[in-house]
Every structure is written in structure tokens, then in C-alpha cells.
Amino acid sequence: MAKYRLDYLWLDGYTPTQNIRTKCMLKEFDEFPTLEDLPEWGFDGSSTQQADGGDSDCVLKPVALYPDGTRHNGIIVMCEVMLPDGTAHPTNARASIIDDPDTWFGFEQEYFLYEDGAPLGFPKDGYPAPQGPYYCGVGYKNVGSIARQIVDEHLELCLEAGINHEGINAEVAKGQWEFQVFAKGSKKAADDIWVARFLLLRLCEQFALDVEWHCKPVKGDWNGSGMHCNFSTKHLREVGGKEYFEKLMAAFEKYTEEHIAVYGPYNDQRLTGLHETQSIDMFSWGIADRGASIRVPHSFPKNDWKGYLEDRRPNSEGDPYKIASRVLQTIATVPV
Missing domain, CATH: 3.30.590.10 (Glutamine synthetase/guanido kinase, catalytic domain)
Structure with missing residues (x-):
């Protein structure tokens, strides 16, 4: 097994322009992982204007991955922000947009x-x-x-x-x-x-x-x-x-x-x-x-x-x- 560096990305809750946030996970895999292999993760939403301090847990759901040429076994993981109950966070615009692969x-x-x-x-x-x-x-x-x-x-x-x-x-x-x-x-x-x-x-x-x-x-x-x-x-x-x-x-x-x-x-x-x-x-x-x-x-x-x-x-x-x-x-x- 090899250890991979997973840089999770998400969009914060700042307005009128959201910012990119990132945190790094290290995890072992037998080979280059697929999207389905990547676990959900959490972060402190009270530090990104996405939750209150008394209930600050938000969830990162991987939705796309990209090889990172600057890192050994590096992967960039684009994520949607979810609420703990599994529904999309209000700042998660990706979850509800129209998608058409023919466009x-x-x-x-x-x-x-x-x-x-x-x-x-x-x-x-x-x-x-x-x-x-x-x-x-x-x-x-x-x-x-x-x-x-x-x-x-x-x-x-x-x-x-x-x-x-x-x-x-x-x-x-x-x-x-x-x-x-x-x-x-x-x-x-x-x-x-x-x-x-x-x-x-x-x-x-x-x-x-x-x-x-x-x-x-x-x-x-x-x-x-x-x-x-x-x-x-x-x-x-x-x-x-x-x-x-x-x-x-x-x-x-x-x-x-x-x-x-x-x-x-x-x-x-x-x-x-x-x-x-x-x-x-x-x-x-x-x-x-x-x-x-x-x-x-x-x-x-x-x-x-x-x-x-x-x-x-x-x-x-x-x-x-x-x-x-x-x-x-x-x-x-x-x-x-």
C-alpha cells in the first residue's frame, strides 16, 4: 500500500464572493484511488461562516478528484459542503445546479x-x-x-x-x-x-x-x-x-x-x-x-x-x- 496526500477543497460561506478553503488528509490505498474510495470528512464551519460555534460540524463530500503534479501521490479533491443530516449546505451551489453533459x-x-x-x-x-x-x-x-x-x-x-x-x-x-x-x-x-x-x-x-x-x-x-x-x-x-x-x-x-x-x-x-x-x-x-x-x-x-x-x-x-x-x-x- 502507498500513502496518498489528499487535499480537500471547498467553498466557504463568505459573501458576496466565496473563497477556496483546503485541508490535507493522508490515507493509504493499494493504488490510485477512485472518487468512490475517498471518505467524507469534516471541518469547523464556525471558522468559515458556515455554522455557529455551538454546532459547528460541517461535512465535506468528495465530488471530483484531480492528480496533483506538485506532490508525490498527491490528489486534489473537490468537495461539496453538506450538513450533518446529509442535505446540502445553503452555501453549496453545486448540489442544485442544472447539469447537461451535452452542453x-x-x-x-x-x-x-x-x-x-x-x-x-x-x-x-x-x-x-x-x-x-x-x-x-x-x-x-x-x-x-x-x-x-x-x-x-x-x-x-x-x-x-x-x-x-x-x-x-x-x-x-x-x-x-x-x-x-x-x-x-x-x-x-x-x-x-x-x-x-x-x-x-x-x-x-x-x-x-x-x-x-x-x-x-x-x-x-x-x-x-x-x-x-x-x-x-x-x-x-x-x-x-x-x-x-x-x-x-x-x-x-x-x-x-x-x-x-x-x-x-x-x-x-x-x-x-x-x-x-x-x-x-x-x-x-x-x-x-x-x-x-x-x-x-x-x-x-x-x-x-x-x-x-x-x-x-x-x-x-x-x-x-x-x-x-x-x-x-x-x-x-x-x-x-
């Missing part, structure tokens, strides 16, 4: 690397040169000395964990980066984003840097951070059609408030109609329009209105469980 999701996770309370590369007093050369930039003056090392190492860690990436790049603002995760099914896609966030946070500990997920950390003429949600149902991929697409967009417009409510806190600071966004109180779609609520790629209408669509409104600290579920709820209102 494919691609999340574009943007973030800032932060050092001493400011974006990496910002001078101690003032601002760097205006944004323009930083997007997909190359060279020390654009990306600094360690950012690319971090994002490249993060990519390798995610791939070793089985988290499918479609790409990484430097973003529009100084110190801002993006990684893109694709998966089939809302639970799988959201699990992958949360674990990818964990891997980035843990990696940045080694560099004495923070990851800033806030959607508008730098005020003024600087881009905010989104988590654009690309989605494609089986019907969109195989049937499509302009009539169905127009009905779908009418449904997304009808439920604009419901989408905004779960697309991440402080989105009013980001969705201003500037910096490649649509205003928070408006809805629009457009072909290759980065200022639209939903961007339609050129390939979509050329392919008989079949393929994928990009909802650009979700922000960088949004909960991918809730985002994916809201998208599916709206799609379900449109008959096929």
Missing part, C-alpha cells in the same frame, strides 16, 4: 497578478503607460520578469491535473492575464475553474504574489476582468437556424436581470458600456462585437447559425456553477 462550456478566466497591493508591474506611485501594448504582449516592459513564468507553470499544473485548457494570454491591462478552460457539462466545467483558481493561488504563494479576482480592481481607463462564458448545446451545434437563434436571444434579453444577479458581484463597476462591455442595464448581441452582451463569432451565421455563443457579461469572480446553471435555465425556456 459544452468554455470559461475565459481573467485576473490580475498583484504585488504589495497593486497590479504587478505598476510603479509604486502612479500608473504605467496606457493600455495598448500589454494585450498578448512580449518583452519585459510589457509583461515583466516573472508573470510569464507563473502563467506557464500554472498551465502545466492544470494539464497535469487533467484540466483542459484552450489557451492563455496576457490581457489588455498591465498585470492582467487570462486562461481558458473548456469542458463538457456544467459541473465538470465549473469544478475545473475552481480547481484551476486554487492551483494559481497556491502557485503564487511561492512568488509572494496575490491573485486579484475583482472585476474592476483598477478604476479609471483600465479594462476590468471578465469570465466570458462560451456555450454550445447539442441543438446549437447540430441544428441551429436563425429562427431558433433569434428566439434564444429574445429569451436572454427577457432574463437579463436574472443573469446579472448571478454573473458576479460589483459587475456594475465593469459593465459600463466602455472597455469592451455592454452597459449592465442593456442587452445586445452582435457578430464579432466585443461591446455586445453576447458575441456571435463570424463562423456562426456562416455555418447556418450553428456552433457556439459567447456571453461576455459574467465577471472574473463569478461562481461558474451559478453562471452555467443560469445559462441552461434560459436555454430551457426556448422550445426546439
